[in-house]
Amino acid sequence: MTGYSKNEWMKYVQNDIGDIEICDVTLRDGEQTPGVTFTREEKIDIARMLDEIGVEIIEAGFPVVSQAEKESIKAIAGLGLDAKICCLSRAIKSDIDAVLDCDADVVGIFIGTSDLHLKYKHKKTQQEAIDCIVPAVEYAKRHGLIVRCAAEDSTRTDLDFLKRYYKAGEDAGADYVSIADTVGIMNPTTMRFLVGEVRKTVKIPVCVHCHDDLGMAVANTLAAVEAGATQLHTTTNGIGERAGNAALEEVLLGLLLQYGIDRYKLSTITDLSKSVEKYSGIKIAKNKAVVGDHAFAHESGIHIAALLENDRTYEVFTPEIVGGKREFILGKHSGSKALCYMARQMGFTLTEAETNIVLEEIKRLSEDKVSFRREDLRELITGLLTDKKAVIA
Structure with missing residues (x-):
């Protein structure tokens, strides 16, 4: 008796599932939840619990935000965890230098690539966006970082341009390309298609970062798995900006029950959830899957x-x-x-x-x-x- 029921229907479905890793962004995107700030001690506690579960990468923060943020990230990087420590960075040299100051392993470098972001936020052309990301990736690689080349608002970006952007990042030395469903516009069908198209363009692993504006972040993340995405971004309890991100606990149970991925220590997931609920002040809905009071x-x-x-x-x-x-x-x-x-x-x-x-x-x-x-x-x-x-x- 395994204690769970596998989805027997999956045997009828052809999937392209490779090596999966979790990049949990609770300490960065989760802290961007309106009104949420974690103390240094709280961040360290959450990082330790994520590491105990077996999360492969912990995105510890956005170091250019403040000196206190940088010090918290550096403290986490110094814990000697099994998980790699990741930081976020704009495609700007000073941002990457801040990441280097934190002794992080991984940097996620991004620029908005949709016409909306290029026109109204960056005031740049598509080529100018590529001209920003390429030297940023090259600089981070020269300084020994594992580099994730991300396109903010990927899912509202022209597909041909998105492919050129990712190919330029790969050619500059990026280790991953990252699809960000920044406003949660996708559904499982469109996410499966987009991941497939990106995988035809680059040979390096594909990451997905899904928001929950339409309530489909977990479904879209699992659809990306079926299309061959490798790195999955999550937050504990699904916290994050606006409606939040793909929930760690739901993604991990989905990986176990749907695809038989059984390498994470799930027995502490409820303790982690309660800790994040306490530290964030964001109450978990009673009917929340996996960790809600009414889940069982x-x-x-x-x-x-x-x-x-x-x-x-x-x-x-x-x-x-x-x-x-x-x-x-x-x-x-x-x-x-x-x-x-x-x-x-x-x-x-x-x-x-x-x-x-x-x-x-x-x-x-x-x-x-x-x-x-x-x-x-x-x-x-x-x-x-x-x-x-x-x-x-």
């Missing part, structure tokens, strides 16, 4: 009865895989099996008559939007059955 919570009596026989009936993976816990919540849709199971867990043995009394009260109260977790249920049972001499097992 069940109320329906039919569901709970089946789960008590075999937990695969209504869970695609066990909560223990990600360090979570299963929870039964009693309410309008609950039945006697769930009630008796939860009661026994707390040391109560209920007769059939007592079960009916408690269940009737649960259903009555549920009409007022009340539901019962473990401690709530203990109080209800004690209160209802004190005079009825409920048997304590």
Whole structure:
């Protein structure tokens, strides 16, 4: 028993899946969430937890932003983690020098390439953008950095120009090219197509950086995997600018269940999620996949009865895989099996008559939007059955 169910439908689909690596950008793009700032100690803690999970690259920040940012990145680079440490840089020499000052391993060098960015942000032509990225890549390579040549707003960039831009980056010595879905405009079909087209143009690995403006960042990231993308960018809890980025926890579970990629230590993912929730102040939605409070919570009596026989009936993976816990919540849709199971867990043995009394009260109260977790249920049972001499097992 593996504790999870593989997607058997994948055997019918031809995919071009190569070596995958995660570049987690929680400490950089995640910190660009409006109102979010991590302290140096918080960044170090998050970096250690990402490293424990097995994330291959940690994008620790954008060093030109401030001296404090640079010092935090340098502290992370000095931890001796297994993960490579990456920094972001514009296609400007002084930005790259700031990265070098941090002792980072990898630099992601970018310039906006869409007509919108070129016209309104950079005031440059397409050729001028290439003329910026080429010397920047060459300079970073001469100074010993692993270089990711990124096109900001790639997914709204003219395809022929995007190919020329990436080819110029490759010829300048880049180790990766990076597709940034900066405004989250893609869907899995268009992402699969674009990655395929870029892979026809360059021989170096392709990265994808997906935003969640249309709620498809994780789906687009996995579609990119199927098209042969190598480096996947994520943030813990999917935090990031506007609607956020592809969520680390969802991408890792997707890689495991859909494609059998089983080299990450997922048992600490919930602890990481809770830490980032605390440090960022961004509350996790209760129904958030993998790490939300309701990810393994069940109320329906039919569901709970089946789960008590075999937990695969209504869970695609066990909560223990990600360090979570299963929870039964009693309410309008609950039945006697769930009630008796939860009661026994707390040391109560209920007769059939007592079960009916408690269940009737649960259903009555549920009409007022009340539901019962473990401690709530203990109080209800004690209160209802004190005079009825409920048997304590």
